[in-house]
Amino acid sequence: EAQVTQNPRYLITVTGKKLTVTCSQNMNHEYMSWYRQDPGLGLRQIYYSMNVEVTDKGDVPEGYKVSRKEKRNFPLILESPSPNQTSLYFCASSLRGLAPDTQYFGPGTRLTVL
Amino acid sequence: DAKTTQPNSMESNEEEPVHLPCNHSTISGTDYIHWYRQLPSQGPEYVIHGLTSNVNNRMASLAIAEDRKSSTLILHRATLRDAAVYYCILRFQQKLVFGQGTRLTINP
Numbered sequence: 022e023a024q025v026t027q028n029p030r031y032l033i034t035v036t037g038k039k040l041t042v043t044c045s046q047n048m049n050h051e052y053m054s055w056y057r058q059d060p061g062l063g064l065r066q067i068y069y070s071m072n073v074e075v076t077d078k079g080d081v082p083e084g085y086k087v088s089r090k091e092k093r094n095f096p097l098i099l100e101s102p103s104p105n106q107t108s109l110y111f112c113a114s115s116l117r118g119l120a121p122d123t124q125y126f127g128p129g130t131r132l133t134v135l
Numbered sequence: 136d137a138k139t140t141q142p143n144s145m146e147s148n149e150e151e152p153v154h155l156p157c158n159h160s161t162i163s164g165t166d167y168i169h170w171y172r173q174l175p176s177q178g179p180e181y182v183i184h185g186l187t188s189n190v191n192n193r194m195a196s197l198a199i200a201e202d203r204k205s206s207t208l209i210l211h212r213a214t215l216r217d218a219a220v221y222y223c224i225l226r227f228q229q230k231l232v233f234g235q236g237t238r239l240t241i242n243p
Contacts, residue, residue, distance in 0.1 A: 126178030
């Protein structure tokens with residue numbers, strides 16, 4: 022089954038403790054992206070990757086890092102999480118990241134930073 | 136990023152058609168019109184997209200005005216499973232820019 026998977030689905034952590042949220046897709050997509058969703062602010066893009074070893078900032082990249090060493094994986098790294106990064110995170114992928122392409126979203130990771 | 140305007144909420148009855156409007160008066164010639172929906176506790180899900188012509192797929196139809204300044208997503212026969220937030224998005228390059236969307240309630 023074609024899908025985007027994220028782990029963990031739920032995470033409660035404390036300020037400053039480094040964490041990684043994994044994202045994997047099995048559709049051989051070149052493009053992957055991370056979004057965060059907050060009440061009243063909607064979904065906002067954090068980082069995206071057009072292909073392996075190619076990443077770029079989205080609208081809200083501060084406090085986040087990403088890497089794209091393999092086509093299927095696009096982990097989101099919070100090196101020193103803070104409470105304002107408490108949010109619902111979604112990973113997405115599409116074939117090439119072009120305007121007509123469909124983006125497929127993962128099920129989400131709910132992160133709470135205390 | 137070009138903006139879209141949608142009603143905050145709409146309500147319909149099960150098995151009736153639903154027409155979800157979207158205004159995008161600042162659309163440019165290269166913007167695609169995408170619709171996604173987000174069911175409760177799930178990630179966004181692609182519904183349909185178009186550029187200039189009306190489009191149909193198994194989920195819905197997309198009617199695009201001739202001047203492309205507005206569009207309408209049509210669910211031909213709503214079911215309770217169609218209750219979701221529907222997002223109308225203009226897309227030029229890689230990014231999807233989500234607005235607040237329309238929360239659709241379906242009454243049994």
